[in-house]
Amino acid sequence: MEPRPQLQNNSRSYLLAALLILAALNVLLLYFYYQERQDNKTKDATIAVKTEEVLTTKTKLDSISAQLDAKIAEIQQLGGSVDSLLKVKQQLETDKRELRNVNSFDSRKYDQKIRNYQALLAQKDQEIARLKEENGVLTQQNETLVQENSGLKAERQTLSDSVVAVSAKNQELAEKVTIAAALRAENVMVTALNARGKENDGGSYKARKIDKIKVSVRMAPNGLAQQNEKELYMRILDPSGAVVSDMATGSGEFTYNGQGMIYTAMQRFTFDNTRQKVDFIYGRGGQRFNEGRHTIEIYCEGFRIGEGEFTVR
Numbered sequence: 686m687e688p689r690p691q692l693q694n695n696s697r698s699y700l701l702a703a704l705l706i707l708a709a710l711n712v713l714l715l716y717f718y719y720q721e722r723q724d725n726k727t728k729d730a731t732i733a734v735k736t737e738e739v740l741t742t743k744t745k746l747d748s749i750s751a752q753l754d755a756k757i758a759e760i761q762q763l764g765g766s767v768d769s770l771l772k773v774k775q776q777l778e779t780d781k782r783e784l785r786n787v788n789s790f791d792s793r794k795y796d797q798k799i800r801n802y803q804a805l806l807a808q809k810d811q812e813i814a815r816l817k818e819e820n821g822v823l824t825q826q827n828e829t830l831v832q833e834n835s836g837l838k839a840e841r842q843t844l845s846d847s848v849v850a851v852s853a854k855n856q857e858l859a860e861k862v863t864i865a866a867a868l869r870a871e872n873v874m875v876t877a878l879n880a881r882g883k884e885n886d887g888g889s890y891k892a893r894k895i896d897k898i899k900v901s902v903r904m905a906p907n908g909l910a911q912q913n914e915k916e917l918y919m920r921i922l923d924p925s926g927a928v929v930s931d932m933a934t935g936s937g938e939f940t941y942n943g944q945g946m947i948y949t950a951m952q953r954f955t956f957d958n959t960r961q962k963v964d965f966i967y968g969r970g971g972q973r974f975n976e977g978r979h980t981i982e983i984y985c986e987g988f989r990i991g992e993g994e995f996t997v998r
Contacts, residue, residue, distance in 0.1 A: 735787050736866075737851060742795045744847045746781050748840060749802045753777065756809045763816040773805060786987060787867070789942075866909040868956065870983050870991025874901045877995070878966070889996040892976060897968035902983055902991060906958050914955050918948040918984040919965050924977025934970060941984060948984070973997075 753774055757767045780798060784790065877890040878897040885894070900919060918939050921929040928947045930936035938945045954963050974997045981993035 735790055738792050739784050739787055739790050740851050741848055742790075742792070742799070743781065743784050744844060744851070745799050746777065746784075746802075748844050749799065749806070750774075750777055750781070752806055752837070752840070753802075756806065756813065759813055760809070760816065763813065763820055765812065765816050770809070773802070777802065788988075866907070866911070867988040868907060868910055868915070868985050868990050869905045869988075871903040871905045871960065873981055873983055873991045873993030874903075875899070875981060875993050875995040876901075888994070889998060892973045892997045895974055895997065897966055898974075898995065900965040900967070900981055900993065902963045902965075904956065904961050904963065906960055908958065910956060910958065912956055912958055914953055915985055917952045917954060917963055919950045919952070919967075920946070920982040920984070921949045921967070922980040922982065923975045924979065925975075929969070929974075929979075931970065934968075939984065941987065941989070946984075 753770065757770050757774070760767050760770070780795070784795075874886075875888065876884045876886045876899045877895045878884055878899055879894050880896045884899065898921075902917065902919075916939075923929055928949060930947050930949050935950050937948060937951065939948055939951075940946070950965050950967050952963055952965055954961070976997050978994060978996050981995070982989060983991040983993075
């Protein structure tokens with residue numbers, strides 16, 4: 686009868702140790718949650734600043750494009766060659782398209798390009814004056830030149846007013862956006878479906894009981910995102926890091942950061958800014974998933990917008 690108090694003491698010790706371990710795990714989870722929130726705030730602020738710079742740069746390039754069109758038309762009317770200007774026009778349109786990728790925007794590079802374009806416009810003013818003199822119309826066109834000069838001044842003033850307006854709206858923009866115009870997934874949930882279609886959650890599943898997996902992506906609201914049809918790409922990476930894919934069942938390739946990447950499945954949907962959910966149902970055609978931790982990556986419009994995971998045992 687004497688060992689019974691000793692057993693009770695041991696039980697209390699084990700219970701106390703378990704409670705201490707649980708408390709330590711809760712503290713660690715709170716730390717990771719706080720760290721993630723701080724990282725997201727920093728990213729959001731950086732993107733808001735870049736968005737303002739992109740809008741300002743686009744306004745300047747649009748103005749240069751309009752001036753360039755006018756000079757091409759005028760030089761053609763005077764009988765001059767516009768081949769070089771047409772090539773510059775093509776490069777200008779390429780620069781404007783590249784502004785869509787906020788992450789790769791380099792303000793110093795675009796400032797230099799804008800200075801180069803403005804220098805070219807000034808050079809073409811001299812060429813136009815020479816052509817008019819050669820055609821004997823310089824005197825007759827003085828009044829027109831004065832009017833065009835006034836128009837350019839008004840256009841510069843309009844550009845200056847636009848830049849001021851963009852700066853004034855920066856605070857409002859920072860409050861409305863979380864990641865500029867790019868979409869973001871609030872969460873990525875993974876459940877397993879057995880052969881009868883019954884769903885199981887929990888994140889850890891037996892390989893023999895997985896017929897397919899269901900990946901549900903909840904889209905975060907974004908007032909700046911265009912409400913149109915978009916393509917959502919899902920990549921499943923097995924425990925070795927290889928992409929789970931089968932071209933015969935809908936896998937393919939998309940472009941991310943200028944490089945081709947294989948995706949597991951693709952889903953088209955119309956973004957309506959209502960925290961909608963997009964579901965992927967994916968099976969390996971009778972093959973089992975490898976045992977171990979699998980990672981889910983979600984991409985949309987050139988951005989990696991969310992992650993998830995599940996474990997096969």
